[in-house]
Amino acid sequence: MSTESNDKELPLVQHLLELRTRLLHIIYCLLGSFVCLFPFATDIYALVSRPLLAVLPAGASMIATDVASPFLTPMKLTFFVALLISVPFLLYQIWSFIAPGLYKHEKRLALPLLVSSVLLFFAGMAFAYFIVFPTIFRFMTGIGLEGVTTMTDITKYLDFVLHMFFAFGFAFEIPIATILLIQAGVTTTASLVAKRPYIIVGCFVIGMLLTPPDVMSQLLLAIPMWMLFEAGLFCGRLIEKSRPKEDDEADTETSNKTDIQ
Numbered sequence: 001m002s003t004e005s006n007d008k009e010l011p012l013v014q015h016l017l018e019l020r021t022r023l024l025h026i027i028y029c030l031l032g033s034f035v036c037l038f039p040f041a042t043d044i045y046a047l048v049s050r051p052l053l054a055v056l057p058a059g060a061s062m063i064a065t066d067v068a069s070p071f072l073t074p075m076k077l078t079f080f081v082a083l084l085i086s087v088p089f090l091l092y093q094i095w096s097f098i099a100p101g102l103y104k105h106e107k108r109l110a111l112p113l114l115v116s117s118v119l120l121f122f123a124g125m126a127f128a129y130f131i132v133f134p135t136i137f138r139f140m141t142g143i144g145l146e147g148v149t150t151m152t153d154i155t156k157y158l159d160f161v162l163h164m165f166f167a168f169g170f171a172f173e174i175p176i177a178t179i180l181l182i183q184a185g186v187t188t189t190a191s192l193v194a195k196r197p198y199i200i201v202g203c204f205v206i207g208m209l210l211t212p213p214d215v216m217s218q219l220l221l222a223i224p225m226w227m228l229f230e231a232g233l234f235c236g237r238l239i240e241k242s243r244p245k246e247d248d249e250a251d252t253e254t255s256n257k258t259d260i261q
Contacts, residue, residue, distance in 0.1 A: 022093040029089045033082035041074035044081055045154070048161055051133035052152060055141050060150045062157065073154050080162060087118055109183065117176045120228075124172030125165045132164065132220045139216055167210040171225050178232025182239055189236045200226055 064070050091114050141150055181187050207222035
């Protein structure tokens with residue numbers, strides 16, 4: 001009886017040990033990246049603050065209202081950058097852990113989705129940095145009040161920038177979310193097309209909630225979200241066309257595993 005119990009528990013113990021090992025590898029990678037980047041913390045912050053500094057009026061500058069802000073703020077940003085650098089290794093560890101339990105047709109879909117999700121998130125951040133930030137900062141500094149000098153606190157600026165990075169990064173994940181919903185059978189492209197007007201309105205509402213209170217920022221987030229939704233629909237149609245073939249492959253793999261057991 002004890003032997004049978006050990007046989008059942010051994011695979012679970014092995015999985016937990018493997019999960020622990022991969023989590024430790026992720027933590028080591030993150031800490032190593034942070035330690036390597038820490039000497040360049042001020043340079044990284046200078047790079048991130050460049051879109052605002054480029055449009056500030058003459059004589060205006062950024063300020064630090066807290067004593068520890070000049071140290072803690074660049075360190076916080078550096079940790080965020082280290083996390084971004086560690087994402088490919090993190091996904092490799094996740095993929096190595098879950099891949100043995102996936103069917104071949106699931107691997108063919110899961111791996112491209114993992115890679116695409118990372119690339120789209122980075123694309124959203126790049127879009128925010130190169131397109132959105134210069135536009136909204138130029139707009140905001142251009143309507144300054146007379147007698148009021150623009151002096152942005154470095155901590156509040158970093159919080160704003162990270163908020164926008166995450167907003168645009170996750171917004172650019174819309175095609176992945178659309179594909180997953182269609183692949184899981186939760187919805188269909190025909191159903192999403194029928195709901196397109198509501199989805200477009202939802203994009204503008206989300207743009208209004210996640211961006212500063214100006215029309216330009218809202219449009220810069222809402223319109224890309226709409227276009228990315230259309231891209232997800234296009235990919236969803238391709239998935240629906242290939243689904244009968246995938247179902248046949250899944251049935252074959254399932255029957256093969258059953259025969260082996």
